[in-house]
Amino acid sequence: xxxxxxxxxxxxxxxxxxxxxxxxxxxxxxxxxxxxxxxxxxxxxxxxxxxxxxxxxxxxxxxxxxxxxxxxxxxxxxxxxxxxxxxxxxxxxxxxxxxxxxxxxxxxxxxxxxxxxxxxxxxxxxxxxxxxxxxxxxxxxxxxxxxxxxxxxxxxxxxxxxxxxxxxxxxxxxxxxxxxxxxxxxxxxxxxxxxxxxxxxxxxxxxxxxxxxxxxxxxxxxxxxxxxxxxxxxxxxxxxxxxxxxxxxxxxxxxxxxxxxxxxxxxxxxxxxxxxxxxxxxxxxxxxxxxxxxxxxxxxxxxxxxxxxxxxxxxxxxxxxxxxxxxxxxxxxxxxxxxxxxxxxxxxxxxxxxxxxxxxxxxxxxxxxxxxxxxxxxxxxxxxxxxxxxxxxxxxxxxxxxxxxxxxxxxxxxxxxxxxxxxxxxxxxxxxxxxxxxxxxxxxxxxxxxxxxxxxxxxxxxxxxxxxxxxxxxxxxx
Numbered sequence: 001x002x003x004x005x006x007x008x009x010x011x012x013x014x015x016x017x018x019x020x021x022x023x024x025x026x027x028x029x030x031x032x033x034x035x036x037x038x039x040x041x042x043x044x045x046x047x048x049x050x051x052x053x054x055x056x057x058x059x060x061x062x063x064x065x066x067x068x069x070x071x072x073x074x075x076x077x078x079x080x081x082x083x084x085x086x087x088x089x090x091x092x093x094x095x096x097x098x099x100x101x102x103x104x105x106x107x108x109x110x111x112x113x114x115x116x117x118x119x120x121x122x123x124x125x126x127x128x129x130x131x132x133x134x135x136x137x138x139x140x141x142x143x144x145x146x147x148x149x150x151x152x153x154x155x156x157x158x159x160x161x162x163x164x165x166x167x168x169x170x171x172x173x174x175x176x177x178x179x180x181x182x183x184x185x186x187x188x189x190x191x192x193x194x195x196x197x198x199x200x201x202x203x204x205x206x207x208x209x210x211x212x213x214x215x216x217x218x219x220x221x222x223x224x225x226x227x228x229x230x231x232x233x234x235x236x237x238x239x240x241x242x243x244x245x246x247x248x249x250x251x252x253x254x255x256x257x258x259x260x261x262x263x264x265x266x267x268x269x270x271x272x273x274x275x276x277x278x279x280x281x282x283x284x285x286x287x288x289x290x291x292x293x294x295x296x297x298x299x300x301x302x303x304x305x306x307x308x309x310x311x312x313x314x315x316x317x318x319x320x321x322x323x324x325x326x327x328x329x330x331x332x333x334x335x336x337x338x339x340x341x342x343x344x345x346x347x348x349x350x351x352x353x354x355x356x357x358x359x360x361x362x363x364x365x366x367x368x369x370x371x372x373x374x375x376x377x378x379x380x381x382x383x384x385x386x387x388x389x390x391x392x393x394x395x396x397x398x399x400x401x402x403x404x405x406x407x408x409x410x411x412x413x414x415x416x417x418x419x420x421x422x423x424x425x426x427x428x429x430x431x432x433x434x435x436x437x438x439x440x441x442x443x444x445x446x447x448x449x450x451x452x453x454x455x456x457x458x459x460x461x462x463x464x465x466x467x468x469x470x471x472x473x474x475x476x477x478x
Contacts, residue, residue, distance in 0.1 A: 005380050006230045010338050011425065018165050025335050028152065031113040042105040049098035050168045054176070059306035103161065118149045127347075143219045148336020151329035154256045158322045158329075166315040173308050181297070184287050185305060189312075192280030195356035199272050207265035211328055213258045221251030266324075281309050292413045337398075341459030346410055346431070354433035358422050362408075368416035369407060377403055380417075402443070407433060 032039060036241055063084045120340045122145075170193060178186040228235060228244040291297030362385040368378040377400050385391045393401050406426050407419060408411055419426045426434060434435050439459075456471050457463045463471075472478040 020116060024337065025155075028113070028333065030157070031116055031152075032109055032156065035109045035112065035315050038105050042109070042179075045098045045102035045105060046160070046165055047168060049095050049102060050165055050172065052094035052098060052307075053311065054172045055091045056088065056095070056167060057304045057311065058176075059084055059091060061298075062306055063088065063299035063300075065298050065449060071114045106156070110153055113156070114149050114152050114229050117152060117336070118145065121336060124340055144332075144335045144339065145224055147215070147332040148339075150240050151336070152334035155326055155329040155333065158326055162315065162322050163326070169315070170312060173312060177305070177308070181219050181301070181305070182287065182291065185284060188283045188287070189309075190281055192276055196273060196276045199276060200269065200323055203269045203272065204266070204327060207262065207269070208326075208327055208331075210258060210262040210265060211324075212331060214255060214262060215331070217251060217255040217258055221248060221255055224251055240243035249290045267441075269324075277313055281313060284309050346413055348430050349428060352428060354431045355421060355424060355429040355437055357437055360437070361385070361387045361422055363420040363423075364404070364417070365420060366417035367407070367419065369403065369412065369414050371412075376415075382417075405440070409438065409440075 066084060174186055174189060177189060224244075225248055228248065235241060284305060285302075288297060288302040292299060292302050331417075364381050364383050367378055367381040368376065369378040381404075383391075393404060395401055407414060408426075410426055413427060421434075421437075448458065452472075453465075453468055458466050460467070469478060
């Protein structure tokens with residue numbers, strides 16, 4: 001038997017197709033639609049909050065007009081408009097109340113979607129082959145999962161709680177301006193919105209690769225740090241602390257350069273957005289003042305238009321940040337969902353039956369195996385291990401001894417031949433029943449970062465404390 005060292009980790013994973021943004025969203029929607037009634041109720045509260053919010057400037061206009069002295073209302077200041085004051089307070093309260101109800105209704109939807117996706121990815125990763133995990137850098141993969149699940153929450157939160165409400169408010173404001181005032185108010189507002197959105201999308205698309213580069217470099221630096229810390233003893237054996245620090249710092253330096261470029265492009269984006277908003281608000285105020293001067297508008301109308309612009313300005317100024325975060329969340333989710341697309345190299349066949357043992361005779365029957373097609377490891381290996389006997393496999397380092405145990409556990413499937421237990425081809429039985437029937441003492445001692453009791457009981461979840469103590473005594477570690 002011959003084996004090439006590290007052959008399992010040398011193969012390259014196939015390049016995955018990159019999902020588009022809408023494809024990522026479509027993948028997410030079924031997880032959210034599980035609670036469709038909560039989603040619809042949250043949307044109803046959202047619309048209610050925005051209607052109340054738009055109603056606040058309308059009441060404010062009525063208040064100003066009611067308190068303004070005119071030839072027809074010379075005693076306006078002597079009358080307290082209690083009804084308008086109550087309406088103003090009620091609308092303010094309704095806006096806050098509907099907003100909180102919306103978030104309350106949708107909280108379970110978001111958190112359950114995050115939980116479901118994270119659990120699905122976790123289970124899928126455990127179902128993948130050993131080859132996948134040998135090829136994959138664990139530190140970077142954990143960052144992908146962390147960022148991806150956080151991206152789900154961010155995308156849902158920003159879309160439902162910021163983008164959609166802003167769009168609804170913009171539509172309501174434009175509809176009111178176009179039906180009650182000079183057409184220029186609507187044209188200026190709509191033109192500024194279109195210019196703002198186009199500018200934001202164009203610049204954000206240009207700077208997206210900076211953020212993706214930052215993510216890749218962050219994962220790379222984190223992978224190096226975790227690898228170094230996991231191999232602490234090896235680092236100390238060779239006195240390579242400074243070498244590891246330099247390697248880590250190289251990654252941090254590249255991340256620093258990418259972060260500076262990202263921040264510079266962000267400053268450009270923010271400056272352009274602020275300029276567009278400032279010009280639009282100035283033009284709107286100019287038209288309102290001109291209307292008051294020529295008598296076509298009242299002071300209340302000017303206050304109303306200005307209040308509308310202020311209400312739009314705050315979320316709109318934040319819209320660029322939201323767009324960038326949403327784009328980043330989509331990129332993070334794309335990497336998370338790509339893990340779910342990883343193919344299970346070893347899977348139970350349809351109709352696979354549990355392993356049935358009657359003495360457990362093991363037979364490697366003319367087995368050929370290779371981690372890579374051009375590097376065969378096992379050549380026509382054929383031997384039997386009779387039930388109740390002990391068989392030793394002897395060979396130099398890298399000769400394929402560990403490969404035999406990996407094939408026995410079905411971490412990989414044989415290329416030719418078969419492995420049988422009591423005549424049953426392992427490919428025809430369920431992996432869970434197969435592994436449950438085998439006991440193994442690994443060559444390397446592996447401990448989970450938990451108590452000794454937890455580690456002893458790991459082979460039998462649910463074991464009683466008495467059983468754990470008995471196992472400890474049997475192993476002379478009690």
